[in-house]
Amino acid sequence: MKTIKGAGLGLRREMLDELLPVLPDEVDFWEVAPENWIPLGGKFSEDFERCARQAQLSTHGLSLSIGGPDPLDHRFLKAVKHFLDRYNIPLYSEHLSYCSAQGHMYDLMPIPFTEEAVRYVADRVNVVQDIIERPLVLENVSYYLTAHAQMTELEFINAVLSESGCSLLLDVNNVYVNSINHRYDPKAFIDGLPGNKIVYGHIAGHYEEAEDLRVDTHGADVIEEVWALLAYAYRQHHVFPTLLERDFNIPPLETLLQEVRRIKSIQQQVINEQVGVA
Template sequence: MAVKLQGAGLGLRREMLDDVLPVLPGNVDFWEVAPENWIPLGGKYREDFNRCVKQAVFTTHGLSLSIGGPDPLDHRFLQELKHFLDRYNIELYSEHLSYCSAEGHLYDLMPIPFTEEAVSYIAQRVKVVQDILERPLVLENVSYYIAPNQQLTELEFINAVLSEASCKMLLDVNNVYVNSINHRYDPYAFIDGLPSERIVYGHIAGHYEEAEDLRVDTHGSDVIKPVWDLLAHSYRKHHVFPTLLERDFNIPALEVLLDEVQRIKQIQQAVSAEQQGVA
């Protein structure tokens, strides 16, 4: 049986393999990969990945499911994905609450209209995915820059999808912060409105300040203090959930990444101590 996530994790990219092998850093509790980036690979990449999964707990965060898209679900991909998850004994598969295909792949994450119709459509597709994978689908709140045909708030939409689809949530704290600036809402109130029992794990990352009222989710810089503070609040409001550092661009030295992973651990430990009444 797969081991459950705990502690602080780091996203694994192929260009990091030489730095993290032959022995994975011991202070990273779990690792995350995009399965699309590994499924087609053989040779040395597959050998290296095999070495990695034998040493640590792994989870997955997909890129191309397109759970809210108009195109039919890609059943061939879902079978390949199930084989990948089974082969490496990976328990969780997470994806974005968005879409990335419409008569072909769009190569970007597009915002789903916040409507009741979209909620029902997504819920039906989630159940199909879960039946095929024989695993829960964990959906991540995404950053978005326009809200087409909006009838519900972002928070109402997310809560409705989680409830109707009976699925779990990956809470991306940086996305909440980015959206709160771009769409002018209180990120703390947003966090407070989420269902604690649905949150399985979290993401934290850096972003780019395009303007005073515009943030762009890039995963290409260090996490800033307001986002760290929002993470601590999320732990206090809900529970100290496993949390992963995402860094996809401008990747610094491994030591810098490990320092941020350690900061996640420090916040987790501090909040746990508060909740247990330890001075």
């Protein structure tokens, strides 16, 4: 099965007229939310087929709710597997959070950082992986209140990765946002992650609500501190494929491509450092 590499960008329906008929070759892979594409037919389906023929795709889901109290939706997961197989998509990533409790809440809620929650999530990860026949990739999420904590966020993430065998999508912006909101060292957090579990990463912009409060919006340019933290993560672990997330206030394509180019530039810079190229 193919793997993703380099720098990616989210594929959104409102971008299709600008992107097609030929996708920009500067983007190495495109990320989609399966929920936004599985039910579509007609022109959207045809356009998606054209995209899938031209470039490697990855997925980042919205509604799995891996830590939620509601039962996993097996019918939905089978539809996801069919989608992944049909378009030869190697990765299904989701959020280490939950978004349902007797119905969808349309927001990402923090899972309590407890041993019980680790076991609960790990059991559900195993079910998902059995159905999709791929490793599940879970993203560290931004959060604003801690529901209940017997361990730190870092300890919780590492325990879930170890117990379940799933992989990690390292969202560097979420690390930065959480480090401000919860007052920890973002570099120490990245140091503590298992590099061999990092499959790919996200980088995005956020909103500065106050000096001690950042809101993860995906609606602004990436700030310099987050770019620097991405380079740090590459140096501490490895140069992993990285996707630019932009979900709101979407600028012209050329502006997005400039940030994609910057990802690639940082990746190449770190690679050159590692092999001793001036």
